Amino acid sequence: MGRKLPPFAAVRAFEATARHMSVKAAAVELCLTPSAVSHQIKALEGFLDTQLFERWGNRIAFTLTGEAYAGKLTNLLDALIEETEAVRAAPQPxxxxxxxxxxxxxxxxxxxxxxxxxxxxxxxxxxxxxxxxxxxxxxxxxxxxxxxxxxxxxxxxxxxSRYPVISPALREREDVQHPEDLLRLTLFYDQTDDAWHEWFAAAGLAGADLPPGPTYPNCELATTMVEQHQGVSLAYDAMVRRTIVSGRLQRLFDVTTSPxxxxxxxxxxxxxxxxxxxxxxxxxxxxxxxxxxxxxxxxxxxx
Missing domain, CATH: 3.40.190.10 (Periplasmic binding protein-like II)
Structure with a gap:
């Protein structure tokens, strides 16, 4: 079951009136008319089924219940304001x-x-x-x-720019020494901006019949497969420098594509x-x- 909370506008009207002990001053604080504040307080009393103020014309005084309730509400609203400001002041991610x-x-x-x-x-x-x-x-x-x-x-x-990368284990096993050695290995192709033909042309093998190999939707999948010794990919230098330094990959040859x-x-x-x-x-x-x-x-x- 949902929480049976009092109407918040009525709570604010009562708490402000209780602090000032004045409907008129509460109205100024809340930017309402005194009549609207009085209606909100009566609505709260109806919700609670108890009287919170004694009234004599324009004068008011707490009932015992109203005085106790007002003190608790002020503390609760002060705590709410403090927590709200803390959230607002905290750096957002x-x-x-x-x-x-x-x-x-x-x-x-x-x-x-x-x-x-x-x-x-x-x-x-x-x-x-x-x-x-x-x-x-x-x-x-x-x-x-x-x-x-x-x-x-x-x-x-x-x-x-891009250049071929290979795992140390696969390079040793296949004895890769020259660009033409790649033509007998599995090459991984990029679905976007594949540049193997450009690289082989720069390596002096323009028009070479490239071996078949899987096409991946992004370079990360291809690089991951290379780390698992499954073939060779044409990697972006900016993305694999740290992986090469770590020893998980090796760069092949000095030939690169255009940046x-x-x-x-x-x-x-x-x-x-x-x-x-x-x-x-x-x-x-x-x-x-x-x-x-x-x-x-x-x-x-x-x-």
Missing amino acids: VRVLSTPGFAARWLVPRLPKLEFASDIRLRVSNGAPSLDFATNDADVVIQWSDRPTPGLRVAPLMAS MAIYAIACPEARADDARIAAFRNWLRAEAAAEGVMPEQLHSAAE
Whole structure:
């Protein structure tokens, strides 16, 4: 059964009147007419089935029940105000939606360096993260594109070239020494922006008949399969540097594809300058800049 609570407007009218011992003063505080305050108090008395004030014309005095009830209500409302202000003053979490690869290989390892990392609420999307902020329950989306979108502020974050990666165990087992050795292995293909033909052309094998292999909807699935010694993927340098340093993957050869923009930060234009969102966006871009993978850095290097 639901709680049988008194009408809150009537409680406020009675408590304010009890503090001031004046209907008129309570009316001023509540921005009501004295008549409206009196009606609210009578409604509360009807709800409680007891009298809270004695009345003589414009003068009032507590009944014993009214005096005891007023003291308890004032304490309760003071506590309610205190708790409400504490919630309002507390930092609100930043809700972040991203791809699995970005979350696992780039963002999560760096989060401990962020001052308010404990206030980040991270979710990953199985496909391209939704940019419909009315329904995606996010404040910030890390998206696979930097194209302008009406109503959103989109800040380019990351660009990267690609090169083949392999597990140390598979490389040793298959004795991979030259680019042409990849043509006898299982290659993993990207559903979006696959670039194996570009890479083989840069390696001097233009027009090579590429071996069959599974196509994955995102680069994270392909990279995970490589870590399990199942084949070779064309990985984004910006995303796998730490994994290579850890020894779980090895880079193959010095040949790379041309750098391309891969990630951007999107948020509603109306909230783009909120302190927490702006701080998170600036931190992300500073981290990318420190690694030299901001799109403008790679563009300048190419010039």
